[in-house]
Amino acid sequence: MYSAIFLGMVGPWQIVLIVVLALLLFGGKKIPELMRGLGSGIKEFKDATKEDDDTKSDEIVK
Numbered sequence: 001m002y003s004a005i006f007l008g009m010v011g012p013w014q015i016v017l018i019v020v021l022a023l024l025l026f027g028g029k030k031i032p033e034l035m036r037g038l039g040s041g042i043k044e045f046k047d048a049t050k051e052d053d054d055t056k057s058d059e060i061v062k
Contacts, residue, residue: 026034 022031
């Protein structure tokens with residue numbers, strides 16, 4: 001029962017472990033490229049949702 005409560009909590013040691021594993025798997029040169037791709041994907045998603053909101057507001061005005 002208690003393990004279900006603590007299952008969602010991530011402590012500092014778990015974060016350190018994840019970072020070390022990511023460095024081992026991808027290497028130091030590949031991580032900035034992955035983050036750049038992630039950032040551009042988030043930007044495109046925000047732009048797409050913003051365009052969708054703009055078209056909805058234009059339809060309401062008409």
